[in-house]
Amino acid sequence: MNTKTQYYTRTAQFLHWIMAIIFIAAWVIGFYSGNFLSYDTDGSFKGEVITLHKNVAVLIIFLVVVRIFWRYTHPAPDLPATMSPLMQKLAHLGHLMLYLMLLALPISGALFSWSAGHPVPIIYLTEFPRLLQENPEIVAIVRPLHVYLSWFAGLLIAGHVLVALKHHFIDKDHVLKSMIGRDQ
Numbered sequence: 001m002n003t004k005t006q007y008y009t010r011t012a013q014f015l016h017w018i019m020a021i022i023f024i025a026a027w028v029i030g031f032y033s034g035n036f037l038s039y040d041t042d043g044s045f046k047g048e049v050i051t052l053h054k055n056v057a058v059l060i061i062f063l064v065v066v067r068i069f070w071r072y073t074h075p076a077p078d079l080p081a082t083m084s085p086l087m088q089k090l091a092h093l094g095h096l097m098l099y100l101m102l103l104a105l106p107i108s109g110a111l112f113s114w115s116a117g118h119p120v121p122i123i124y125l126t127e128f129p130r131l132l133q134e135n136p137e138i139v140a141i142v143r144p145l146h147v148y149l150s151w152f153a154g155l156l157i158a159g160h161v162l163v164a165l166k167h168h169f170i171d172k173d174h175v176l177k178s179m180i181g182r183d184q
Contacts, residue, residue: 007178009074015067016179019060020157023102026057027154034147054113055121058128061106064099080173091163098160101153108146115139 008016030053037046079088110120110128117134119127132138167175 006077006174007181008077009070011070012067012074012076013179013181015063015070019063019067019102022056022059022063023153023157026053026060027150029053029056030150051121054109055123057106057109058120058122060102064102068099077174077178080167080171080175082171082173094156094160094163098153098156101149101156105146105149105153108142108149111142112139112146115142 007013029049033046033049033053037049039046079091083091111132113120114130114132115135115138119130121127164176164179167173168177
């Protein structure tokens with residue numbers, strides 16, 4: 001195999017890992033605020049936690065756009081020749097679904113915020129212009145959509161991690177190493 005195509009670029013690796021950290025942080029903060037905090041007892045704290053969730057999660061949209069551009073201009077390493085054509089197609093489908101979820105999740109969150117009458121902040125500096133007015137009927141649709149998308153995205157990420165570990169420990173191929181670094 002050509003060593004030149006065996007690893008992702010350092011920029012792709014950085015984007016991958018920083019997005020992983022940001023997604024996990026946003027997911028945990030969102031899960032915590034949605035399941036363990038109540039406006040009845042600690043409303044201001046819950047509001048602060050949700051604002052933190054939004055500020056962290058909004059970074060994903062920007063990074064996904066950068067990452068898609070980078071991926072388009074810098075081809076991914078070849079998949080192992082030991083993978084069947086079906087598995088290679090499933091790997092590409094899984095990555096496509098990850099990109100779609102990483103776009104759909106913050107978009108559904110923004111729609112949820114706007115329709116509930118709340119802003120969508122951008123890293124505590126400014127906020128996105130409101131594209132929707134407050135509307136309880138839309139909240140009734142986008143709130144559960146955002147929750148279901150978050151669970152689906154979480155499952156996709158967990159599956160992604162498990163498959164990467166399978167490649168490393170069972171298949172003993174270069175898939176995980178291609179996103180970690182280079183052989184020294």
